[in-house]
Amino acid sequence: MSDARAHGRRRAITPAIPPLLSSRREALALERTSIKPQVSAAHMLRRSVANGAGQKLGLALAVTGLALAVTVPSAASLAANPSQPLLASASESAVTAASDVPISFAAPSVSSALNPDGKLKATLAVKASNVSPQAAKGTLSAPLAELVESSPFGARINPLTGAVGEIHGGKDFAVQCSTAVLAAAGGTVTYAQWHEFGGGNRVVVDHGNGLATTYNHLSSIGVKVGQKVERGQQIALSGTTGNSTGCHLHFEVMVDDTKVDPQGWL
Ligand SMILES: [Zn+2]
Incomplete structure (x- = not known):
């Protein structure tokens, strides 16, 4: 209660x-x-x-x-x-x-040795035309499994016409026809067809920020425009189409649409 x-x-x-x-x-x-x-x-x-x-x-x-x-x-x-x-x-x-964690400026280059596209991406943080020769060196991979130079970039006597003082806009590598041609870096295919100015079957890969590579005289093309490619990916087979005296790869590096010596980037 x-x-x-x-x-x-x-x-x-x-x-x-x-x-x-x-x-x-x-x-x-x-x-x-x-x-x-x-x-x-x-x-x-x-x-x-x-x-x-x-x-x-x-x-x-x-x-x-x-x-x-x-x-x-x-x-x-x-x-x-x-x-x-x-x-x-x-x-x-x-x-x-x-x-x-100790911060070392050496660390990025160590990791980029294992990740070359990472290195290229870091290099292309500035426009390709502003990349120093030291930074550019080694950012592109070989477009063939084995590189045997047959003609350097620069002034030369045209092998077809004999003209003196012609500028050779790329680097020629001797290679048997129908050998795998490899993308020098990751990028997007912007051209994949016959080139009317002597390149024969030609592929162009845009790597971004003003850098592109071209692959010429191909016997066959294995990629399409707009396709993303990886570094080292087979994109074509070597050949001797277009203005060519024999099987070889004419490889170009373009910086803001200007041909530069590929050796500076390989
Ligand atoms: Zn050439």
Whole structure:
């Protein structure tokens, strides 16, 4: 009986919350939010698990001690609090770990040796015409498995006409007909057909930012305009079509549509 009265009294009081109690409740709520940041990593992880987000990842990384970094995106309610000390220390430690790693300018060139297209991409961060000879050197791969130079770039006597002082706009490599011709770098095919000015069957690959390579006198073409090609990918077979005295590959490097010595890029 006394119990029932006590309950009844409590019920009777509850609807009429005095202003003081209301503000006290707010104060308690504030206290609770300010306490939240100090919850343990384990509690945060439980929250993220309860949210269902990143559960497995969170658990897996909790084992390796990286739970804090992982719970950041999943515990959205906690992330909403900018003064979250645990999150702050987590990101601080992430930064510390990164700055602890010695930064070496040699590192990119080491990795680019394994990733020549990465090196070319880095080189072509500036327009091809602004690339220094030192930076250009070695950014293109050989267009044939074996390079046997038969005629260099530059002034020469035309082998067909005998004209003196003609500029040879590419580099000739002696090779048997029907040998695989390889893209010197990744890029997009912009030309893949007969060339009416002596190139015979010709393929042009655009490598971006003003750099292109051309492959001439081909016996057959294996790519289409618009096709993306990888470095070293077979794009054609060598031949002697067009103005050619025998099987060879006439290879050109174009910088802003001007032919340059391919040797500077190979
Ligand atoms: Zn040539």
